[in-house]
Amino acid sequence: MNTYKSLQFLLLAYLATARGDTFDYVIAGGGTAGLVIANRLSERSDITVAVIEAGDDVRQDPGVQSIDFLFANFNASINYQYPSVTGPELGSRNLTYRAGKALGGTSAINGMVYIRGDKAQYDAWEKLGNKGWNWNSVFSYYKLGERFIAPSSAQIEVGATYDASVHGDSGPLDNGFPFIISNGSFYDKARATWESLGLGPITDLNGGDPRGFVAAPQTLDPEAGVREDSARAYYTPAEARTNLKVIKGTVKRITWASGSGKQAVATGFEYVSPSGAIIKVGARKEVVISASAYRSPLILEASGVGNPKILKKLGIPTKVNLPGVGESMQDHNIVAMTYNLSNNITGRIGYATMPTAQDVFGSKTSSLAASTFKKLRSWAKALSATSDGAISPSAIERRFRIQHDLIFNKNITIAELFPTNTGDGGLLEQFWTSMPFSWGSVHLSSRDNIEVPSITANLLSTDFDLDMLTAVGRLSQKAYATAPLTDLIADNSSPGYTKLPLDASDEQWATFLKANALNALHVVGSCAMLPKELGGVVDSDVKVHGTRNVRVVDASIIPMQLSGHTMAPVYGVAEMAADRIKASWK
Missing domain, CATH: 3.50.50.60 (FAD/NAD(P)-binding domain)
Structure with missing residues (x-):
C-alpha cells in the first residue's frame, strides 16, 4: 500500500x-x-x-481589427490590468497599468500611434554605456521593419505630410494614415493656432526632430482599414x-x-x-x-x-x-481635458503637437535649468532611498544629468498634446510630459504569483515634474482659447473653467493634477x-x-x-x- x-x-x-x-x-x-x-x-x-x-x-477579432x-x-479578456500601490503624491489613488493579453x-489593443522620438534621446543610450545603440543604428532598423504607405492627395490636404527618406517601404509592418482622418475643419484651425503660438507645422514626426504640429501616422493598413499589430x-x-x-x-x-x-x-x-x-x-x-x-x-x-x-x-x-531588476520604471505623465464643440468634427483627429522646454517655459527656461540642475543630487538620493539603495544615488544622478542635458541643452521635445474626437460632439485633449524624473518600480508580489506585480508608480514625486506638467497643461488650455481654434470650441466641460480657469494659480493646478494625473501606459x-x-x-x-x-x-x-x-x-x-x-x- x-x-x-x-x-x-x-x-x-x-x-x-x-x-x-x-x-x-x-x-x-x-x-x-x-x-x-x-x-x-x-x-x-x-x-x-x-x-x-x-x-x-x-x-x-473585429474589435482588434477596427481602427x-x-x-x-x-x-478586459485581452487586457492585463495591474493596479499600482497607492502613493501620497496622487492623493492615495490607485493607478491601473494595462498590457495586451x-x-x-x-x-x-493600443491606439496604434507611431512616433519614434528625438534623435538625441537615442544617442544618449550610447552615452550611458550601450555601445552601438544610437539614433543612426536604431533608425536603420526602423526602416528595415516598416512598410510605409504614402498618404493620398485627400489625406495630404488635411495634414498627412511625410518625408519618404525617413521611412521604409518593404518591411513587414504597415504604417500610414487612416482614410477617415479628420476633415479640414479641425486641421486648418489647429495648424493656424499652433503656428501663432510658435509651434508651426512640420513634415514628418519620425525623422528624429519631432518639434511642431503634424499628423501622426498609425500602425494600420489603410487599404484594408484594419489594425496592423x-x-x-x-x-x-x-x-x-x-x-x-x-x-x-x-x-x-x-x-x-x-x-x-x-x-x-x-x-x-x-x-x-x-x-x-x-x-x-x-x-x-x-x-x-x-x-x-x-x-x-x-x-x-x-x-x-x-x-x-x-x-x-x-x-x-x-x-x-x-x-x-524591476527598478527604473518610467512612464509619461498624462492628463486629459474635455471640450464641447460648437461644430461637430467628422472623421478621426490624429494630430500631435510636440513642444520643447523653451516652448513650454519661455523666458523662465534658463533659470529653471539652473535651479533644477542643483536638485539632481537630492532627487537621486530620494529615489535611491525608495528602493532601499538598489541603485546608488551616484548612478541615478549620472543618469539624471544626461536626462537634464537632453531637456535643457539638447532641446528635445518634452511633451505631447494629442486631441481625440469623442464622436458625441466632444473633444478629448490629452497632454503628457515625456521625460519625468519620477521613476517607479515593479516587483514580484509573492513567490508563485506571476499574475500580480507589485507596482509603485511614484508619479509626480519631484517638484519639477509637477511644474512641467502644469506648464504643458497651461499651454494646452491656451491653445484651445486661441483663435481660430476657438471657432470650434463651445466650452471646457471637464474640469471646467470654474474649477480650473485660464488664469489658475500654481496651487489650483497642483490640486487638479494630483487628483487627475494618470500613467500614460508607455512604461519602459x-x-x-x-x-x-x-x-x-x-x-x-x-x-x-x-x-x-x-x-x-x-x-x-x-x-x-x-x-x-x-x-x-x-x-x-x-x-x-x-x-x-x-x-x-x-
Whole structure:
C-alpha cells in the first residue's frame, strides 16, 4: 500500500511538472517584441523557435481589427490590468497599468500611434554605456521593419505630410494614415493656432526632430482599414514555418543548469498550461524574455535573478545578484481635458503637437535649468532611498544629468498634446510630459504569483515634474482659447473653467493634477539596458548580466523615456536585438 501511494505520488508529481519539447530558442511572450524576435530567428530553417504566450490569437477579432480606437472599448479578456500601490503624491489613488493579453501583445489593443522620438534621446543610450545603440543604428532598423504607405492627395490636404527618406517601404509592418482622418475643419484651425503660438507645422514626426504640429501616422493598413499589430505583421508571414511553434501558456520562471560558475546557464522555461499543469520546455541555445515591462522583471525575480533583499523576502534563493531588476520604471505623465464643440468634427483627429522646454517655459527656461540642475543630487538620493539603495544615488544622478542635458541643452521635445474626437460632439485633449524624473518600480508580489506585480508608480514625486506638467497643461488650455481654434470650441466641460480657469494659480493646478494625473501606459526601463553599476539589467547585446544565455527584449530594456509612443521604439529595438542575437551564431 505504501509502495503504491509512493508510486502514485511520483506519477502526480511527474504530471504536474511534465517536460515539453526542446527548441534552440524559447521566447517568453508573443507580444510586440516577442513576435519580431520569433520571425527573425526562424528565418533560418535549421533554427527551431518556440513562443510561449498566455493570450489568444485575436487576429480575426473585429474589435482588434477596427481602427476606430476608443479607450472605452478596452476588452478586459485581452487586457492585463495591474493596479499600482497607492502613493501620497496622487492623493492615495490607485493607478491601473494595462498590457495586451493576446498574440501581438499591446500592439493588438493600443491606439496604434507611431512616433519614434528625438534623435538625441537615442544617442544618449550610447552615452550611458550601450555601445552601438544610437539614433543612426536604431533608425536603420526602423526602416528595415516598416512598410510605409504614402498618404493620398485627400489625406495630404488635411495634414498627412511625410518625408519618404525617413521611412521604409518593404518591411513587414504597415504604417500610414487612416482614410477617415479628420476633415479640414479641425486641421486648418489647429495648424493656424499652433503656428501663432510658435509651434508651426512640420513634415514628418519620425525623422528624429519631432518639434511642431503634424499628423501622426498609425500602425494600420489603410487599404484594408484594419489594425496592423505584431501578430498580423510578423507572425502571419511566418506561421507556416515548421521550425516555429506557438505554445499556449504562462511562463513562470527560467530553469537553470546545475553546477556553479561565473555565469548562470538557462536550460529553458517552466510555464503553466491552460489546464494548470506545470510544464518545462527546453532551450538548447538561449531563452528570450519578452513578457512586457511589467512581467519580464517578475520572471527574472521568480528565477532568482534580482535584488537579494527582495528575493530573500520572497523566499527565493539568489541565482544572480542583480539589484536593478524591476527598478527604473518610467512612464509619461498624462492628463486629459474635455471640450464641447460648437461644430461637430467628422472623421478621426490624429494630430500631435510636440513642444520643447523653451516652448513650454519661455523666458523662465534658463533659470529653471539652473535651479533644477542643483536638485539632481537630492532627487537621486530620494529615489535611491525608495528602493532601499538598489541603485546608488551616484548612478541615478549620472543618469539624471544626461536626462537634464537632453531637456535643457539638447532641446528635445518634452511633451505631447494629442486631441481625440469623442464622436458625441466632444473633444478629448490629452497632454503628457515625456521625460519625468519620477521613476517607479515593479516587483514580484509573492513567490508563485506571476499574475500580480507589485507596482509603485511614484508619479509626480519631484517638484519639477509637477511644474512641467502644469506648464504643458497651461499651454494646452491656451491653445484651445486661441483663435481660430476657438471657432470650434463651445466650452471646457471637464474640469471646467470654474474649477480650473485660464488664469489658475500654481496651487489650483497642483490640486487638479494630483487628483487627475494618470500613467500614460508607455512604461519602459524596468530591465534597463545599462552597465550593471548604473542599475542595468541587460548589456548592449540584450543579455542579462551574470548569465550566459538569457536575453530580454521588450519595452523594459529601453533605458530612458522617449518622446515617442513606446510601441514604435519597441519595434526598432526588437529588430536590432534580433540581429544582435543572430550575430552570436557566427
